[in-house]
Amino acid sequence: MKIIAIGDGLIIKSIKDFDPVHTFECGQCFRWNREGEGYVGIVGNKVIKVVAEDEDILLYNATMEDYNILWKKYFDLDRDYGDIKGVLSNDPILAKAITYGWGIRILNQDPWETLISFIISANNGISRIKGIIENICKLYGDRIEWKGRTYYTFPKPDTLANAKIEDLRGCSCGYRAEYIKATSQMVADGTIDLHGISNMPYERAHKELLRCMGVGPKVADCILLFSMEKGEAFPVDVWVRRVMEYFYLKDGATPKKIKAFSAEKFGELAGYAQQYLFYYAREKKIGV
DNA sequence: AAACAGGAACCAC
DNA sequence: GTGGTTCCTGTT
Numbered sequence: 001m002k003i004i005a006i007g008d009g010l011i012i013k014s015i016k017d018f019d020p021v022h023t024f025e026c027g028q029c030f031r032w033n034r035e036g037e038g039y040v041g042i043v044g045n046k047v048i049k050v051v052a053e054d055e056d057i058l059l060y061n062a063t064m065e066d067y068n069i070l071w072k073k074y075f076d077l078d079r080d081y082g083d084i085k086g087v088l089s090n091d092p093i094l095a096k097a098i099t100y101g102w103g104i105r106i107l108n109q110d111p112w113e114t115l116i117s118f119i120i121s122a123n124n125g126i127s128r129i130k131g132i133i134e135n136i137c138k139l140y141g142d143r144i145e146w147k148g149r150t151y152y153t154f155p156k157p158d159t160l161a162n163a164k165i166e167d168l169r170g171c172s173c174g175y176r177a178e179y180i181k182a183t184s185q186m187v188a189d190g191t192i193d194l195h196g197i198s199n200m201p202y203e204r205a206h207k208e209l210l211r212c213m214g215v216g217p218k219v220a221d222c223i224l225l226f227s228m229e230k231g232e233a234f235p236v237d238v239w240v241r242r243v244m245e246y247f248y249l250k251d252g253a254t255p256k257k258i259k260a261f262s263a264e265k266f267g268e269l270a271g272y273a274q275q276y277l278f279y280y281a282r283e284k285k286i287g288v
Numbered sequence: 289a290a291a292c293a294g295g296a297a298c299c300a301c
Numbered sequence: 302g303t304g305g306t307t308c309c310t311g312t313t
Contacts, residue, residue, distance in 0.1 A: 122295040174309030
């Protein structure tokens, strides 16, 4: 894997295991959208475009310096997904799911943004979640311009902590407005220390996140997997419950049972297994 | 127009 | 700790 600077970006040469469609459509992120031949995302205060071209990945609006301090980590490029897929493919069902979603990578997203995003995700579908987050960023974030288009950053904790409930409601988040404000206040005043939590072992970190208003077991697992490098986290939503019941367990399994089963079966790699299974289940409408 | 989809809070036991 | 009910809003 070699990085080459081009006009306004970078080429990551012959990278394995990275497909933008799989990575950005597998339910882990909400601020990436298809634009032309690739995906444009807002990450921190930057806009970046990702395009797949043959064996390479093109990053537009990216510098080599940002690659080293930001993008390498964000796209999880130091991790060997070939190894992970090799181990998981010993299971025939996962082998199938991996053949289908071979280019999924688990992004290392910002814990604060991930926390609020997945509070919004509760009892909601992906397209609506994206719309709500977009509304919130438009109202409370900073404006960024790139190539004649306007984008907005995700707001800071104290901004949302001071937001009016009715303004948040205006972003179409419904009853989650109260949760967003309450949790933002906890982060802003230090009641919740996200950096500290990300350094805790899985079980403790999970327990700690449940203190946040609007965060239950599933949302906590999403935050741990998508922003705190807890590869053993296994978020159980309806799709995962369906696919697990369909392939492995009998009907009526509780999330608790499903998590115990996957921890036993997939161990440290449970979160990666979850992503391949989720993407496969949702695209193929397994168990519906 | 009414049904539906989607996790957590809250309250009973 | 488990089970049932309620909470919003965009889509069908």
